[in-house]
Amino acid sequence: MALNQSRFLTSVIIAEEVVAVGQRTFAAVAGKAKKGSKGAATDAPKASTLSKEVKSTTVVGANILKDGADPKIMPDSEYPDWLWHLLDKRPALSELSRKNIETLPYEDLKRFVKLDNRARIKENNSVKAKN
Numbered sequence: 001m002a003l004n005q006s007r008f009l010t011s012v013i014i015a016e017e018v019v020a021v022g023q024r025t026f027a028a029v030a031g032k033a034k035k036g037s038k039g040a041a042t043d044a045p046k047a048s049t050l051s052k053e054v055k056s057t058t059v060v061g062a063n064i065l066k067d068g069a070d071p072k073i074m075p076d077s078e079y080p081d082w083l084w085h086l087l088d089k090r091p092a093l094s095e096l097s098r099k100n101i102e103t104l105p106y107e108d109l110k111r112f113v114k115l116d117n118r119a120r121i122k123e124n125n126s127v128k129a130k131n
Helices: 002-021 052-057 081-085 093-098 106-130
Strands: none
16 A cells, blocks of 8 residues: 555656646746827837749748748649639529529539538427527
């Protein structure tokens, strides 16, 4: 029994040490403002240091690698065709249900089934919640 208690105590001591190491610390404040100032000068947005030429030829901030560079903007012909259709408006369930299902293209039919299933699930959940 003493052996079990010593194992328990060592695990508690190790757990306390881990907690002490894992405590979050906050960065020190760079400079304290005076009591009278409300920080209006520091809240103003800073002017961009990048030239207009760099902004128009690169995607600034899209680099995810440490040693990489921001990607260059290519002409529209260099991008795939599907990219230009990502923001197209897709028909809603009410619009798809008004059309003849047999004449719908495959993509619209697939969307109709997905939206119809979602609507039925929501309706069943609301009925169950009322009971």
